[in-house]
Amino acid sequence: MTLRITQSMLFTRALQDIRNSSRGILRAQEQVATGRRLNRPSDDPSAMLRLLPLRAELQDFANLTENTHLADETLNAAASALEEASSVMTRLQELLVQASNGTISTSDRKSVGVEVDQLLRHMVGIANSSRGGSSLFGGTRTESAPFQLVEVDGRAHVAYRGASERHEIEVAPGVSTTLYAPGNQYFQRTDRSATTITGTTGAKSAGAHDTGSGYATLDVTFAQLDPTTLPSGITPGSGIANSTAVGPLSFAFTAAPASLSIGGGPPLAVPVLNGEFRTANGDTLYLDVATPVSPATGTLLGEADLSTDLGKTVTRVDFSTSPVAVRDSLDDSVLHVDVSTLQRTGSDVVTFHGTFDVFTALIAVRDTLQNPGNLSADESQLRLQSLIDEVSNAHDAILTGLQEVGIRGSNLELLRSRLDNLIASDTDNLSNIEDADLAETISEMTQKQFNFEASLQVSARIVQTSLLQFLR
Amino acid sequence: MSFGIGLNAGLKALAAARYGIETAGQNVANANTPGYSRQRLIQASAYPFWVNGGLQVGTGVEVSDIRRLVDEGIERRLRLQLGIHGSAEVDFARWSELESSLNEPAGGLSNNFTDLFGSLSKLQTQPSSRALRGGVVQEGSSLAQAMNELTRRLSDIERGSLTEIKGYVREINEHAEAVAKLNDQIAVAENGNGGSANDMRDARERHIKEISRLADVRVLERSSGAVDLQIDGTLLVAGNRASKLAASQGDDGKSMLTLAGSDVELSPSGGRLHGLLRHEKTEIPALRAKFDRLAHNLALEFNRIHTTGVPLAGYYESSLGANAVQDLNGNGVLGDDLLSRSGLPFDITAGEVYLSVTDKESGEIEQTRIAIDPDSMSLQDVADAISAVANMQASVDPAGRLRVRASSGYGFDFSPRLDPNPDSLGTFGGVQPSHASSSSGPFTLTVPSTLRITVDGSNYDVNFTASQFANPAAATVDEVVDAIQSNTAFANVGMATNVGGRLVIRSNSSGSGATLGLSQPGPGTPLTDLTLPTPPNTVNGQDRGVNVKIGGSFTGEQNGGFTFVADGAGTIGVTSGLTISVYDADGTKVATLDAGPETKLLDNSPIEVADGVTLQLGPGSLTQGQVFHVATVADSDTSDLLVAVGLNSFFHGSDAGDIRVNPDLATSPSLLAASLDGDQGNAANLDRLLSLREHALGSLDDSSIEDFYGDIVGEVGFEAAGAEALIYAEDELLTSVQAQRDSVSGVNLDEEMIELVKYQQAFEAASRFINTVNELTETLINLGR
Structure with missing residues (x-):
């Protein structure tokens, strides 16, 4: 259809065009002013759907970056604590070399012992170090000091009271790092091997799984004569408790002249009160003997008490079962003893090989130097020399820990650069989605402005034109 | 011419x-x-x-x-277009308003979500920090307030519609009145003299167009020159009489358009009124429903995790539910309604709840399973079941809320943690002698039969009779336990119990001198039937029992338990070939542990058994078949009971309008349940809360909470963009129809x-x-x- 054009149409059209152009200019101006292409969801709803998760992810990454800083600081604190522990161990090694030199006097040894005692307490302090109120070496139990020095009757033991779970935080998407590790990994890392029992009693390690650590003393004392094994005529003498022979002991009674031999030892004239009978091995047994002894031959059983905690808890040995588990009340550890060759009382040294952790080594060195058990000078010398290796092993455990912390630190470095890359690429993506391309927006705006001005001019021109101007 | x-x-x-x-x-x-x-x-x-x-x-x-x-066809099209344009105008205005309510992307809910999860992740680094805990509570409150605010704004817009509608109704009534008056005048002017009342007709057309802009009308011209106007099929103007439109609040709280004096609701299909009514009745309620769904599921999922966590102290001492039951059966008693019909804001399903009671002094934890069936239990029944647990009291308070309290010296929680000392009865190398069945029930038991239990040399004969069992051929462990315990003489010196589905008989006297023997003097062969060891089977107790320590955290997905059984007799760490078998709840063997000389179980560091559960043993001896059981809980509340009654929840309320953070958390942030095992550095529950961020939830159309929100924003964005495009298009169309009219008239x-x-x-x-x-x-x- 042919359209009649009327004046009001011209005006309406002009108005509509001006409105459209100014709307475009407004939009362009908003984009330039905010620098953003997306100022409300309706600007580009589908871009909005990508924008929100991307922003959340970026925020996540920012949190993770913060976590890496925290982990970094904590790792640094742990590393410096371990370095300090390592220097304590170096000092201990120096002192040990100095003390194991045969020329050092007993009093000098004691004063070195005092220094080692201070090192021990310092080491416990290091292991309990904390940062911002959280223990560095307590695993997830961050609120309390993880290591506790327990001293009873001059015997010391360091117990781990921390958690066995690592306290971990996320440092990259899906990657966690340990913030607080269980400290027994560093300070009590051991590689247990066989236990040895050295001494004169004849007790042997059963080769079972023992749980003690460092050095221990196995005390074997005479308990009693098994009454069921006593023939008529033989009763324990008044000094029976001083007897040194334990285990099955053969006896032989000779009627004339009346004499009794124990354990193949020299015969003693009987009857006798509290007679000191010696076995072929030289161990003693105090017996009251009346004649006649019947039966004339047989086997007595000297029962023994075993203890590893200075007699606080004793385990009675009746030689019917072997091995025997001996429990230490101090640290609740267990030593399994093969008693099949046990033959005399005495104190044996138990060495839990491979279990010298930092604390055990310090305690062993201190105790050897201060010598509460009155070991002979030679014995002390020997023990100090054997401890040099153990101390060096314990030191190695600290150094390994230090290395591990270092590796974690460099991993963190890698993770952080990965995180930075992720942040950079997300920021790029985000910018692509929401940021206005200024050059483009401004040129667009200029173009719209041009359109606007053009439409104003054209409108102005058209509405002026009318027949009226030509009719006079 | x-x-x-x-x-x-x-x-x-x-x-x-x-x-x-x-x-x-x-x-x-x-x-x-x-x-x-x-x-x-x-x-x-x-x-x-x-x-x-x-x-x-x-x-x-x-x-x-x-x-x-005048071209009547063009006039009709113009009226129609005015209606469509009016509706589109409202559409555009409303969607822009809704869109700006969301305040995205500058500062809407998306930022609140990010901040909340960010604060959780920060707390993860130092779970015991009071300040960081306060931060989580703060961000949670901000999120809840933002949701409340949004709901308030949406309902303001919704409620404001009536005022606007009333204004338009007044306008329509004035125009209708004018049309009726002009009808009269036109009829008089045109009738008889054949001329047309041009200017009056123009005026009438103007009024009709004004009405069309507000509500679409049908125009019917009579032969007299008068016109009738219809809105939604109802006569608004008939000749020289105009009816009045009226707007009022209907029974559903929404605006209702009627003719004055009538109660027939009118729904114009075009015009501003159409747009307003559509938004008030459909679009805004739909949007609000989406936010309510978001808030409901946010509260549900957050609380599911929070109610089963452990606060800083390692336990709760007392707790009061946030949600009250209603007296829906109307008998005046609160708490006796079935849980499925008691008006709680979240649904309870049949399932189980695990309650852990901590002895503060010893740190000993006792875990109890409470079965929940919403179709047969009331809240009072739940309270009774909790009260039946040692050192726990629970009641329904006068307002209908569940109150739970631990006795002094005890604490409780509902976490899925592992019982670190599961062998409290000492049935696994304990100081008392014990025997266990080699398989789990039910047993084929011949009745009558007699089981002789010899405790420290004294005989106790337990007689099994048919009446003690529902079916002796399938006698359950619990039935056998009850039958043995019914011998009171024996019950004084020993006990029978069910450990992980196995029958355990234990003496009460301890030490290496204590003995326990089992025999079957006849009639019957109960030892064989019950898979107990046959004589000679006298065992001794020991002076020091085996110390059993469970650690780690269960990573499996099903609630169940591990049963540990000694495969032989011997001393842990000494006897070669000594092993311990571990069975899961289905009876499948999941691990065999070496307890011989090479065992690692005695070491400082715990050994993982299966699914994250670790075991450490102390030294001691075991008897063949000795057993202990540890419950492995993946979800300690499969019934959502805790969420429904609001016990130790993070969010109170259940929709976008009333969601808020538990006010107790604001006053004492230490109640925030960050841990799963009570250690202050344990952040396992925070891990669970954070993983919620990635979870696709079935109740939210398989999207995560934030994605669901993002979809709402996207949808509003699409609608707003669509409405904008539409209004411009309708503008052009209106201009073009007007141009056509101008071209004629x-x-x-x-x-x-x-x-x-x-x-x-x-x-x-x-x-x-x-x-x-x-x-x-x-x-x-x-x-x-």
């Missing part, structure tokens, strides 16, 4: 030219009057008369009408100028004609002189 005829024709021509000039003048004058239709002079030559029997002589011009130039000044010139010339010509006739007449008169 007379000169009179000529003068007459001249006179008519003069009049016609004058009418033409006046019509053009009217058109020019109204060129800018809205709704004005240009008018045209309709003229025709007058009838001729005959002279000399055949010759016809014209008698000039006749003006027959001054007519409006509008005034073109140039045209009118030409008309003016035309009629001016005609006037001059007619004057000349009259002059000529006059001169001729004068000549004739002078002839006669």
